[in-house]
Amino acid sequence: MISELRRSVVPFLLAAVMAATLPAVACRQSHPAAADASAPAQSNVQTAAQRPEPRPEDFDPTPATPPAMKLSGEKAFATLKEFVALGPRYLGSPGHAKAEQYILAHLEGAQVEQDQFKVQTAAGPFAMNNIIAKFPGKKDGILVLAGHYDTNLPLKDTTFIGANDGGSDVGLLLEFAAQLRQHPPEGYSVWLVFTDGEEATITWTDADSVYGAKHLAQRWQQDGTAQRVKAFLLLDMIGDRDLHFEHEANSTPWLYQVVRRAGQRLHLESHFSDRYGAIEDDHLPFRNAGIPVVDLIDLDYGFDNLYHHTTQDTPDKCSAQSLQITADVVAETLRALNTR
Numbered sequence: 328m329i330s331e332l333r334r335s336v337v338p339f340l341l342a343a344v345m346a347a348t349l350p351a352v353a354c355r356q357s358h359p360a361a362a363d364a365s366a367p368a369q370s371n372v373q374t375a376a377q378r379p380e381p382r383p384e385d386f387d388p389t390p391a392t393p394p395a396m397k398l399s400g401e402k403a404f405a406t407l408k409e410f411v412a413l414g415p416r417y418l419g420s421p422g423h424a425k426a427e428q429y430i431l432a433h434l435e436g437a438q439v440e441q442d443q444f445k446v447q448t449a450a451g452p453f454a455m456n457n458i459i460a461k462f463p464g465k466k467d468g469i470l471v472l473a474g475h476y477d478t479n480l481p482l483k484d485t486t487f488i489g490a491n492d493g494g495s496d497v498g499l500l501l502e503f504a505a506q507l508r509q510h511p512p513e514g515y516s517v518w519l520v521f522t523d524g525e526e527a528t529i530t531w532t533d534a535d536s537v538y539g540a541k542h543l544a545q546r547w548q549q550d551g552t553a554q555r556v557k558a559f560l561l562l563d564m565i566g567d568r569d570l571h572f573e574h575e576a577n578s579t580p581w582l583y584q585v586v587r588r589a590g591q592r593l594h595l596e597s598h599f600s601d602r603y604g605a606i607e608d609d610h611l612p613f614r615n616a617g618i619p620v621v622d623l624i625d626l627d628y629g630f631d632n633l634y635h636h637t638t639q640d641t642p643d644k645c646s647a648q649s650l651q652i653t654a655d656v657v658a659e660t661l662r663a664l665n666t667r
């Protein structure tokens with residue numbers, strides 16, 4: 328994502344400063360449904376009203392809960408490096424085509440669907456492709472892990488490769504694919520979604536952003552998939568070697584708390600920041616389709632987010648350890664979501 332996130336830094340800092348004295352203060356610019364994460368969850372999303380709001384503690388695993396998936400941060404990091412070595416992946420570029428082929432080649436053996444479409448962007452017409460890998464489980468319902476693979480069109484004349492921004496989520500999602508292929512889900516189905524066109528083509532606005540997510544969320548709403556999705560976990564910029572997940576205010580409050588409780592059980596609480604602010608990202612169209620969503624993101628990438636959307640977003644700013652932390656938190660969250 329681009330300037331919207333830059334702008335979001337201000338509410339973050341404000342929230343961080345104000346949190347010290349006014350713990351309940353919410354960012355005014357945040358979504359009303361997420362204005363107070365500690366309040367009983369209420370949603371102003373029409374279709375979400377049909378869903379009963381669960382309590383986060385209802386998802387705490389019991390001794391009978393099966394163990395979490397085991398994933399390798401080292402392997403995810405190796406994939407990140409190989410993937411971003413394909414070059415910039417902006418819309419219409421050779422690197423974008425290579426990225427699609429790379430992802431598809433690493434999903435062999437899975438049920439793969441390509442959501443291909445053409446869209447008029449702010450910078451002209453482009454072909455886009457969301458790639459979805461489905462791993463069927465034994466329970467009726469779907470847990471989605473998602474991340475984007477494109478890089479920024481406005482940075483096309485630079486060496487920007489988005490190691491953390493796009494590369495980290497692809498690296499980790501492909502590690503999930505490798506594990507799910509060997510160990511199919513015992514509970515809910517798991518779908519891995521590689522979105523296209525997340526980045527703005529000129530400047531971040533509601534219209535010029537998250538093109539792939541908007542297209543897929545609309546499809547899922549029309550074909551009934553949205554109602555079968557129990558949770559949508561978005562992974563973005565999760566490879567930062569100095570990893571701190573935001574308390575993201577557009578995320579569904581109860582689901583964010585399920586993720587946070589998973590982190591507590593793993594003694595990874597120090598990687599959860601108390602910065603509270605709204606971020607616009609691929610999760611929004613799915614939230615608007617009535618799906619519970621979380622954006623797992625670290626928007627403090629280098630001092631004052633210095634590496635974000637710059638040519639400094641390279642693999643040496645990321646680490647296998649951070650990918651391992653994210654992998655473990657996500658795996659424990661999937662485990663928790665399967666307790667119900």
Ligand SMILES: [Zn+2]
Nearest residue numbers: 328329492526
């Ligand atoms: Zn970005």
